[in-house]
Amino acid sequence: MARRRKDIKYILPKPHDPEAGKKRYPTKKMAKNAAETQMLQVPGLELTVYQTGNGGWYLTSIKPSGK
DSSP states (O other): OOOOOOOOOOOOOOOOOTTTTSOOBSSHHHHHHHHHHHHHHSTTOOOEEEEOTTSOEEEESSOOSOO
């Protein structure tokens, strides 16, 4: 008896979202307040805020370059 051929369906990869898994803040003020709170809780931690093209504000511990 002949076997059935099951074609493999190609699944398109999802686009990479660099902000996935990050906490998004709607305003710069809210992001700065969150950064200050975290820096008070963890000694030696230095956080800054940055805005992405989608309009969201995020926290980072990386120093801004050239600014």
